[in-house]
Amino acid sequence: MALAPRRSADRPDKPWQPGRFQVSGPYRRTRDVWTTNARTGERVRKPRTTFDVRYRVDGHAFRYGHEQKGWADDFAYRLKAGFAAGWLFDPQSRQFLDPDAARVEEPKLTFFEHAREYLHRKWPGWEPATRRNAQRDLARACLELLHEDAPALSPRERRISDEFLRRVALMWPPADDTTEDDQRWESWFLRWSLPLIDVTDQHLQDFMTAVRSTALDGSPRVLSSASATRTRAVVKGAFTSALKRRLIEWDPWLGVEAEPRRDGDQVDPDLVMSPTEVRHVAALCGEVDQRYDAFVRIQGFCRLRPGEAIAVRR
Structure with a gap:
């Protein structure tokens, strides 16, 4: 008979050494997350799959999700090994505490x-x-x-x-x-x-x-x-x-999938100014000399290099 989970209020908030342990899974679970549509730029809900390991420690139910099945299998194995070794169980991290690792563990590099x-x-x-x-x-x-x-x-x-x-x-x-x-x-x-x-x-x-x-x-x-x-x-x-x-x-x-190929004429917003930005730069240059205003506009709207624009001036 399956152990009935106790009320969450009865769950210890500090590590303890359990006497009973059960683990099952991993179970494939799909949930919706918010993401951005690459084509339209809209925020949409998209299904994402995780693999859950479910386990009971002295009747208290826990669940730990992983993005890959191999990680979930490894986590379940470490849970079994921790219980068999008689390690303390930490309800905050939902894992068994390796007494040797706890002494030398350092914060993970972000x-x-x-x-x-x-x-x-x-x-x-x-x-x-x-x-x-x-x-x-x-x-x-x-x-x-x-x-x-x-x-x-x-x-x-x-x-x-x-x-x-x-x-x-x-x-x-x-x-x-x-x-x-x-x-x-x-x-x-x-x-x-x-x-x-x-x-x-x-x-x-x-x-x-x-x-x-x-x-x-x-x-x-x-x-x-x-x-x-x-x-x-x-x-x-x-x-x-x-x-x-x-x-x-x-x-x-x-x-990670390779970058999709796109049209060669697509504008790169990091490298190419918008028409409004061209007019703004031209106006600033025109404050020095009115000819510079026209020079910048010719380059911007005719897609000319500086040397080509100089040739036009001549």
């Missing part, structure tokens, strides 16, 4: 910490343009690779946090003039950034979907294939470095 350290090591060898691209793309990755229960940031907070990442965290040499707000953002990312070893191919797939279809503030956009490929290469470089240094055992990018 993606935020690794991205910062990776940029600091690579910075001296990068060209200025590469540095700017790396700051932008790694900052966006830090904002996307977060725990599921991380507090949602408003568009304004996302812009402020992005500015902190580029000016303070992802800068070499490190900034000296940090403020209290900078320290608060530092603590926020240390708290909510995903551990590097916990980042999966699904996390990275969702990251690329967000990059292609939404701007930093969440507004819809369609990013060119070239820009998406560049972002992918920058963030993938951080994981390749982690794999070489044995910080991770497997590169999750191996499970």
Whole structure:
């Protein structure tokens, strides 16, 4: 006969040594999560599959979900081994506590910490343009690779946090003039950034979907294939470095689909100004000399290089 679960009020809140243990699963479970449609940029609900391990410890029911079946099988095996070894069970982490590991366990390295350290090591060898691209793309990755229960940031907070990442965290040499707000953002990312070893191919797939279809503030956009490929290469470089240094055992990018091919004439919003932006720059140049206004407009609207535009002036 199956053990009836006790009321949650009876569940201990501190580790104890159980006398009874049952485990079953993993069970495949599909739940809906919010994601961004790559084509339309709209927020839609999308099914996501997890594999749940269900178990009872002295009659108390627990469940632990994993994104891959192999991880769930390994977790169930470790639960059985922990009970057989007589280890204490921690109701907060929902796992058996290895007494030896508990003495030496250190906090997991977060993606935020690794991205910062990776940029600091690579910075001296990068060209200025590469540095700017790396700051932008790694900052966006830090904002996307977060725990599921991380507090949602408003568009304004996302812009402020992005500015902190580029000016303070992802800068070499490190900034000296940090403020209290900078320290608060530092603590926020240390708290909510995903551990590097916990980042999966699904996390990275969702990251690329967000990059292609939404701007930093969440507004819809369609990013060119070239820009998406560049972002992918920058963030993938951080994981390749982690794999070489044995910080991770497997590169999750191996499970991420390749970038879809798009029309060659598609505008890259990171590299090409909009008509409004061209007019704004032309007006600023026109304040110096009215001829510069026309010169900039000719380049912008006729798609001419500076040398070609000079030839037109002649």
